[in-house]
Amino acid sequence: MNFELSPEQEMLREMLQRFMTEKCGRDVVRAIVDGQDEWAAELWNAMQQLGLLGIGIDEILGGTGGCLMEVCLVAEALGHGLAPVPFVPTALVSQIIARFGNEHQRERLLPGIIAGGVRTTIAAIDGQFADGTISGTAPIALDGAIADIALLATNTHLVIVPLDGPHVTRTPIGSVDRTRSIARLSLAAAPADALPDAALDWWQDAAAVLSGFEQLGGTERVIAMTRTHVLERRSFGRAIGSYQAVKHRLVDMHIKALIARAHAYHGAWALMTDAPERRLAAAGARVAASEAYRFSAREGLQLHGAMGTSWEHDAHLHLRRAEMLGLVWGGSRIWKERVVVQLEQAHV
Amino acid sequence: MSEAMMDFNDSPEQANYRMQCRSWLAEALTDFDGRRPHFPDFDVPEVMAAARAWQSRKAAAGYAAISSPRGYGGGGGSRIEQEIFDQEERASPAPFTDVFDIGLGMALPTMAAFATPEQKSALLPPLIAGRDIWCQLFSEPSCGSDLAAVRTRAIRDGTDWILDGQKIWTSYAQHADYGLILTRSNPDVPKHKGLTCFFIDMRAPGVEVRPIVQMAGIAEYNEVFFTGVRVPDAQRLGEVDGGWSVALSTLMHERTLGGAGKVRGLTIADIIEGARKLQIGDVPALADGAVRERIADWWIDMEGIRLNYYRALTLLTRGETPGPEFSAGKLMSGRQVQEMAAFMLDLSGPSAIDIGDDSDSAGLAMEWLMAARRRLAGGADEIMKNILAERVLGLPVEPRLDKDIPFRDLF
Ligand SMILES: Cc1cc2nc3c(=O)[nH]c(=O)nc-3n(C[C@H](O)[C@H](O)[C@H](O)COP(=O)(O)OP(=O)(O)OC[C@H]3O[C@@H](n4cnc5c(N)ncnc54)[C@H](O)[C@@H]3O)c2cc1C
Numbered sequence: 001m002n003f004e005l006s007p008e009q010e011m012l013r014e015m016l017q018r019f020m021t022e023k024c025g026r027d028v029v030r031a032i033v034d035g036q037d038e039w040a041a042e043l044w045n046a047m048q049q050l051g052l053l054g055i056g057i058d059e060i061l062g063g064t065g066g067c068l069m070e071v072c073l074v075a076e077a078l079g080h081g082l083a084p085v086p087f088v089p090t091a092l093v094s095q096i097i098a099r100f101g102n103e104h105q106r107e108r109l110l111p112g113i114i115a116g117g118v119r120t121t122i123a124a125i126d127g128q129f130a131d132g133t134i135s136g137t138a139p140i141a142l143d144g145a146i147a148d149i150a151l152l153a154t155n156t157h158l159v160i161v162p163l164d165g166p167h168v169t170r171t172p173i174g175s176v177d178r179t180r181s182i183a184r185l186s187l188a189a190a191p192a193d194a195l196p197d198a199a200l201d202w203w204q205d206a207a208a209v210l211s212g213f214e215q216l217g218g219t220e221r222v223i224a225m226t227r228t229h230v231l232e233r234r235s236f237g238r239a240i241g242s243y244q245a246v247k248h249r250l251v252d253m254h255i256k257a258l259i260a261r262a263h264a265y266h267g268a269w270a271l272m273t274d275a276p277e278r279r280l281a282a283a284g285a286r287v288a289a290s291e292a293y294r295f296s297a298r299e300g301l302q303l304h305g306a307m308g309t310s311w312e313h314d315a316h317l318h319l320r321r322a323e324m325l326g327l328v329w330g331g332s333r334i335w336k337e338r339v340v341v342q343l344e345q346a347h348v
Numbered sequence: 349m350s351e352a353m354m355d356f357n358d359s360p361e362q363a364n365y366r367m368q369c370r371s372w373l374a375e376a377l378t379d380f381d382g383r384r385p386h387f388p389d390f391d392v393p394e395v396m397a398a399a400r401a402w403q404s405r406k407a408a409a410g411y412a413a414i415s416s417p418r419g420y421g422g423g424g425g426s427r428i429e430q431e432i433f434d435q436e437e438r439a440s441p442a443p444f445t446d447v448f449d450i451g452l453g454m455a456l457p458t459m460a461a462f463a464t465p466e467q468k469s470a471l472l473p474p475l476i477a478g479r480d481i482w483c484q485l486f487s488e489p490s491c492g493s494d495l496a497a498v499r500t501r502a503i504r505d506g507t508d509w510i511l512d513g514q515k516i517w518t519s520y521a522q523h524a525d526y527g528l529i530l531t532r533s534n535p536d537v538p539k540h541k542g543l544t545c546f547f548i549d550m551r552a553p554g555v556e557v558r559p560i561v562q563m564a565g566i567a568e569y570n571e572v573f574f575t576g577v578r579v580p581d582a583q584r585l586g587e588v589d590g591g592w593s594v595a596l597s598t599l600m601h602e603r604t605l606g607g608a609g610k611v612r613g614l615t616i617a618d619i620i621e622g623a624r625k626l627q628i629g630d631v632p633a634l635a636d637g638a639v640r641e642r643i644a645d646w647w648i649d650m651e652g653i654r655l656n657y658y659r660a661l662t663l664l665t666r667g668e669t670p671g672p673e674f675s676a677g678k679l680m681s682g683r684q685v686q687e688m689a690a691f692m693l694d695l696s697g698p699s700a701i702d703i704g705d706d707s708d709s710a711g712l713a714m715e716w717l718m719a720a721r722r723r724l725a726g727g728a729d730e731i732m733k734n735i736l737a738e739r740v741l742g743l744p745v746e747p748r749l750d751k752d753i754p755f756r757d758l759f
Contacts, residue, residue, distance in 0.1 A: 001362070001665055002355050003658040069354070227741060242744035247737035254741060255676050259652030266655050269354045288648050336644035343647060347617045
């Protein structure tokens with residue numbers, strides 16, 4: 001039995017925490033929220049220099065090595081820091097290409113991604129792929145406003161589409177989460193390159209797990225920030241954190257985080273090992289992490305009092321991020337249905 | 349992929365040990381007919397006889413108290429081996445041995461830490477071998493959560509102590525040979541500072557046990573009265589007036605890993621099976637969106653508890669001790685089973701009012717009735733939340749208005 005991080009992974013986690021404290025302070029996030037910058041390019045460059053964009057990709061392919069679990073830990077740290085960078089879509093794409101892409105696709109795309117110059121989005125599209133081109137609309141492409149390449153999933157294909165050509169129109173949307181540049185993509189016979197069918201089956205599970213770690217990081221941040229607040233803020237002559245209603249609310253948040261972490265680890269493990277229960281494990285990670293982050297963001301805001309409702313305070317940034325991440329790959333009701341379908345099959 | 353990657357498999361040594369347990373269980377269980385009641389009622393002589401026989405069988409083969417030293421009749425193994433055996437035993441039709449749980453889970457580690465070497469050699473082997481049953485005499489009519497407020501008096505008399513008072517909710521006291529008891533030895537100091545712990549002979553003159561029937565109809569717990577019970581000072585555990593730290597160590601053993609993977613009861617598979625058979629209008633309940641959503645929610649929590657238990661096992665494998673955060677499993681599972689059972693009763697409709705022995709709902713109703721106790725025994729839900737808030741999240745402790753007041757002035 002080994003269901004914990006390895007000592008090396010623990011070290012990576014600590015390193016990432018220090019890195020984020022240093023490179024992704026409040027000013028970085030606020031510059032995006034208040035519209036000065038579109039995204040945190042400097043943070044992205046710093047990540048690239050550390051090799052974080054090649055993590056989880058074999059050295060033979062130009063990556064930094066390590067496994068998917070390490071990619072997940074990066075996602076967790078970025079979620080913790082509300083980082084305005086397109087890591088999860090980019091890592092999803094590089095993982096998919098490294099895993100399923102042919103030699104040509106790997107050579108064309110991986111070096112650029114690892115070097116930081118190529119950013120990607122991944123999204124479901126209402127449209128058709130035929131004769132090497134794709135047409136249709138992807139209403140929500142996460143980090144799509146700043147991406148160079150998209151992986152788009154129709155019902156039947158997962159295809160690679162460069163976003164710089166004349167066949168692509170992108171329209172930034174007014175995202176609930178202002179820290180991320182989300183766009184609508186419209187494609188009219190845009191040249192596209194298909195990936196094997198197995199990738200189509202894999203990507204949603206991988207998206208669920210990677211985002212699950214991002215949600216988990218956000219959840220832990222909210223819990224830590226709320227804990228600090230309730231220890232400092234006083235009412236009726238004592239710290240509000242000494243009131244049982246407040247203590248128990250934080251325990252509820254903590255337990256949801258505990259459950260989400262267990263599912264997220266399980267999901268990562270199932271993806272790495274191609275376990276038969278991969279779909280169930282991924283859906284578990286998605287549902288548990290969405291619930292943990294949304295619940296903690298909502299209740300954490302409540303425990304901050306009126307201050308939590310202000311623009312200045314970060315509580316709403318987490319509330320918004322939690323909502324965006326909870327919606328982006330489909331809402332909980334859909335993923336719960338996936339859970340039950342899997343359970344029905346397991347208990348015939 | 350890095351070598352230290354997560355996996356759910358046993359190490360080669362663990363796999364070996366598991367196979368050894370499995371084949372031993374298969375062989376040892378050929379003697380037992382495998383018929384078990386839904387819930388064990390140890391007042392039924394056959395149930396008790398099977399428990400004793402099975403416990404002694406395990407002890408003879410070194411599978412009782414696996415992680416305790418051999419010197420006292422234990423197996424001399426590791427905590428992870430204990431867990432592996434427990435998993436295999438739970439998956440087998442072995443007779444229920446819950447009546448020994450308090451002895452093995454609480455009395456044994458407490459005695460191992462606080463009793464003299466002679467006492468350990470005399471008392472632990474029969475406990476491990478299923479000859480002696482132990483109970484925990486902590487809760488009283490006037491206090492359960494606030495355990496440090498116990499009133500049962502212990503007054504020094506030469507080399508003995510005289511005990512007077514009453515305990516309640518004492519599981520299996522009607523069968524017990526020995527008990528761990530928390531008493532008030534000094535009422536002139538604040539409540540935590542005037543407690544003393546003893547082990548006592550449940551057959552000593554002046555000890556009277558009266559079973560209390562539980563809501564589900566089984567008498568699992570009791571009231572125990574003490575009238576001038578003489579206990580030698582040699583049976584004291586820990587310091588005079590130092591009983592609180594002894595009690596805390598007992599409670600710690602009670603709560604570690606509690607609820608994590610250990611509880612019997614309704615499973616998601618049971619719910620799915622039930623929801624396939626039951627109808628809402630003309631369609632199976634399992635096709636109903638609201639039912640499906642509840643199933644998903646319960647699975648998320650139950651599976652989360654199970655996976656967390658694996659995290660705790662990993663720590664054991666590495667020789668570390670899982671912290672209080674793992675008591676979240678006990679906290680979650682009580683409420684969960686209660687909700688699932690109530691939901692299934694509701695789905696069954698009016699027919700579930702019939703819970704007679706031959707009815708369809710008999711088993712479910714039993715789960716539902718028995719579930720309430722899980723949320724109280726071993727620490728009420730609210731107290732477990734206080735513990736998590738204070739020990740894991742580091743939030744302020746509850747106000748303790750009585751902390752500095754001599755116990756006798758509190759009332
Ligand atoms: C089946 C069963 C078996 C048991 N076996 C044993 C046994 O073998 N030995 C033994 O010693 N005891 C045993 N108990 C007793 C058990 O330990 C107590 O029931 C438990 O500790 C709660 O104490 P209480 O019943 O006195 O409830 P109380 O302490 O009176 O609590 C009542 C309610 O108030 C809440 N409450 C109390 N204090 C606080 C607080 N500070 N903050 C918030 N809420 C609070 C509780 O959570 C609970 O909901 C058993 C109980 C059951 C149900």
